[in-house]
Every structure is written in C-alpha cells, then in structure tokens.
Amino acid sequence: MSYFLFLYKITIMRNKKRIELDKPIVMVGLMGAGKTSIGRALARHLGIPFIDSDKEIEKISGCSVVDIFSMYGEKEFRRVEEKVIERLIDTPPFIKVISTGEGAFITKAVRQVALEKALTIWLKADLELLVKRTNFRHTRPQLLNTDSRQILAQLIRERYDTYALADVAVETGDENIHKTLNKVLNAIENYKNNQKDEK
Numbered sequence: 001m002s003y004f005l006f007l008y009k010i011t012i013m014r015n016k017k018r019i020e021l022d023k024p025i026v027m028v029g030l031m032g033a034g035k036t037s038i039g040r041a042l043a044r045h046l047g048i049p050f051i052d053s054d055k056e057i058e059k060i061s062g063c064s065v066v067d068i069f070s071m072y073g074e075k076e077f078r079r080v081e082e083k084v085i086e087r088l089i090d091t092p093p094f095i096k097v098i099s100t101g102e103g104a105f106i107t108k109a110v111r112q113v114a115l116e117k118a119l120t121i122w123l124k125a126d127l128e129l130l131v132k133r134t135n136f137r138h139t140r141p142q143l144l145n146t147d148s149r150q151i152l153a154q155l156i157r158e159r160y161d162t163y164a165l166a167d168v169a170v171e172t173g174d175e176n177i178h179k180t181l182n183k184v185l186n187a188i189e190n191y192k193n194n195q196k197d198e199k
Contacts, residue, residue, distance in 0.1 A: 020192070021046075024089055025097045026118040028105040028166055030155055032133035033123040034180060038172075039099040041181045049096040053104065056084050065101070074103075082109050089117050102155070106162055115165065119191070121184060122166035127153055129174055167191060 025042065027035040036052055043050035054065050057080055061068055068077045081104055088098050098118070104110045105120070114120050125133075130152045163169075168187045172180050 021095055021119070021188075024094060024118045025188075026085075026089070026105075026114045026120045027097065027099045027123060028114075028120055028163055029102065029123040030125065030130055030152065030159065030163075031102045032130040032152075033102075033125040034133075034172055034177075035099040035123055037177060038123060038180050038184060039097045041177055042184055043097040045181060045185070046097075049093055050099070051088055051096060052099045053081065053085050053088060054099075054101050056088065057081060060084065078103065078107055082107055085110050086113050089113060102159075105166070106159055111162070111165065115167070119188070120166035120168065121187070122163045122169045123172050123180075123184075124160070124163070124169055125172045127156060129172070130156075132174070 025039075027039040027042075029035055039052075040050045057068070057077075058064055061080065063071075065077070068080070081101060085098070085100060085104055086109075088096075100110075100114075105114065105122075127149070131149050134148055134152070168184075168191050170180070170183050170187050172183070
C-alpha cells in the first residue's frame with residue numbers, strides 16, 4: 001500500500017482478524033463519560049492522531065470553553081464548535097480519533113456530518129458515574145454553580161436518545177481504562193463485521 005493510500009485507510013489486527021478504517025472516529029457522549037481519556041487511549045493503540053475538539057476551539061479563540069460560554073453564550077460556542085468539527089473531519093490526516101464536547105452531537109449539522117463522514121462511538125455512562133467524574137472539575141460550563149446531579153440527570157433524559165443514533169454504543173462503568181478500551185475495540189470490530197455481512 002502506498003503512503004498516499006495509507007493516509008486514507010488503516011488496518012487493525014484484532015484476534016487475527018482484519019478491520020479496515022477508512023474514515024475518522026468521532027467520540028460522543030456526556031461530560032465524564034470518558035471521551036477524552038478513552039479517545040486518547042484508542043488513538044494510541046491504533047497509532048493514529050488524537051484531537052480534542054474543545055482544545056481546538058480554545059486554540060483558535062485564545063480563551064477557555066468556560067470563558068467562551070460566559071462572554072459570548074452557548075449559541076456562539078455551538079456555531080464555532082460546528083465549524084471546527086467539520087474542519088477536523090474534512091482535513092488530513094483523515095484517519096484519526098476526535099473527541100467532541102457533550103453538546104456537539106446534539107447539534108444537527110454536526111451530527112449529520114459525523115454520521116456521514118465518520119465512525120461515531122457513543123460512550124454511555126450512568127448518572128452515578130458521571131456525577132463522580134465531574135464533581136471536582138471546573139471546566140464544565142453547564143455544571144458550574146449548580147446541582148450537577150440534577151443537570152446531568154436532565155441531560156441524560158434529553159440527550160441519550162440522540163446519542164443512540166451513533167454508529168456504535170459502548171456501555172462504560174467504573175472500570176480501568178484498559179477494560180473500556182477493549183470494549184470499544186470489540187465494538188468497532190463487530191460494527192465493521194456487520195457492515196461486511198450486509199453487503
């Protein structure tokens with residue numbers, strides 16, 4: 001395979017089975033689900049780049065996500081987020097892992113481009129785990145100065161049906177990162193095998 005083609009396709013060896021990736025992976029889910037930590041571990045395992053869309057937004061804007069929400073509001077943040085994620089999906093290297101903010105996949109335009117041009121993976125976590133992981137962090141605009149349990153419970157009710165539109169759903173628990181990573185790898189393998197069976 002030429003170097004040019006390698007930019008567009010990577011083959012994962014899992015249990016002596018070949019799994020071909022021909023598009024980026026986009027991680028979706030609520031804050032605290034593990035999109036960044038698992039996404040980074042997945043990228044490292046596959047030997048491909050990892051990009052956090054929130055970090056890209058902060059790099060472009062020159063201020064934190066919390067500050068963007070505070071100064072310009074959520075609507076403006078979502079507008080910038082949409083443009084950044086579309087650019088990340090459409091520019092090389094095309095085979096990579098992109099971790100997105102919890103509201104990105106809820107935005108229709110982001111969801112459409114992700115479902116069309118990427119393999120979307122939803123990390124699904126229960127309320128107790130999300131509360132535990134977000135309680136002591138101050139980088140979540142929607143959880144600042146409020147009852148995080150109540151907000152997270154509301155977001156679960158409002159957003160889990162939309163996250164369920166992702167190509168792959170992976171149930172996560174209070175477990176080590178290697179166990180969750182294996183779940184994700186197995187889910188990717190199953191998804192790709194099912195795609196082949198449907199052809």
